[in-house]
Amino acid sequence: MKDKVSLVNKVPVKCGPSCYDHRVPPDFGNGGFISQVKSFFAKLFDTADWPARWHCGNWSDFHGWLYILSDIAIWAAYFAIPFLLFRIISKRKDIPFPKILWLFIGFILLCGTTHLLDAIIFWWPAYRLSALVRLFTAIISVFTVFALYRLLPMIYRLRTLDELEAEIEERKRAEEQSRHQQVLTKAAEDLMAKKDEFMSIASHELKTPITTVKASLQVLERILAQNDELAVIAPFVHRSSKQINKLTSLIDELLDVTRIQAGQLQLHKEDFNIMKMAAECVEQCQSVDGMHHVTIQGDENLTVFADYNRIDQVLCNFLTNAFKYSPEHTLVEVNISPVDNGKIKLSVADRGIGIPDDKKDNIFDRFFRVENTSHKYSGIGLGLYISSQIIAAHGGQIGVTDNGANGTIFWFII
Incomplete structure (x- = not known):
């Protein structure tokens, strides 16, 4: 293949393995750095200082198009990934660490732009623009690394899907136990309420007949004390009186509980x-x-x-x-x-x-x-x-x- 020739500053040059001889390290003395920076931004879109990449080096058609198409494919993927990430952030407001995803979107977009410019340089040698985009890519890359490093402890603490499923199952069991306990508690409360109702009814209904029986036994005891001929039945009357006293005490307790439950326990201090x-x-x-x-x-x-x-x-x-x-x-x-x-x-x-x-x-x-x-x-x-x-x-x-x-x-x- 014949050597490719182009114009640099209107001077014909032969582009090969090296167009210029640069010293290492670079020389920025005597104000050269500031001057070069100003010149860089003044000529940001100027391509007159370089030939198109097709004309710089010995590119075969296969090699050149392989490079170009690969860069375009990478650029397309790098632009698709941020689009998908943006959709995820938009649809899922609960996604963890959304800020780091925005950094990834910016980082991937800039990486894709560098590959797009690399392909375009084959026709349009915008090396200054390419360098500036790479600078931005480097800056956002460093910020992304720093932000990701700070998030590592929180990422490590994120639970796995199995752990989340186990927690959900545990919560379901706890809720089921809670519901079961509530049912038991309600049943116990209903039973206690029925007991209270029974005590209230029983104590009030039994109070009058028990009082009558007790009074009758007291009369019998007085009669027995005055008549020795009835002494044979005295033990039975005394035993009955003793049991009636126990029953009276029990009814009094039931009445007290009824008053307490109704908030009617009165004190006479x-x-x-x-x-x-x-x-x-x-x-x-x-x-x-x-x-x-x-x-x-x-x-x-x-x-x-x-x-x-x-x-x-x-x-x-x-x-x-x-x-x-x-x-x-x-x-x-x-x-x-x-x-x-x-x-x-x-x-x-x-x-x-x-x-x-x-x-x-x-x-x-x-x-x-x-x-x-x-x-x-x-x-x-x-x-x-x-x-x-x-x-x-x-x-x-x-x-x-x-x-x-x-x-x-x-x-x-x-």
């Missing part, structure tokens, strides 16, 4: 000697039980401002539990002492079977009974619940602790 009240309560409870020794310790002059009957009810409940769950002829201790802010603490300690630690948190719940005692001892699990509500209505505290290795201490502060 007054100042009274709590030691005297405790002594009377102990005497009353022992008259029914008579199998335990009870001691009372405390200042005999302690007074409290509270509802006498309700506090008596709480203490009576504590004593009844102590008698019920401790062996016969054991000691039950009632202790009354002043605490901070003018309050008084009353406790009842027994030497009974105790309460497991895992049951203490629920001991004051409505209808709660410890499993291993529910069949052996009578009761429906309302006494301590009512006691806790009475103390709460007084703005006090109630609790239970162990009494050493054996036994329990129930206490309240008001």
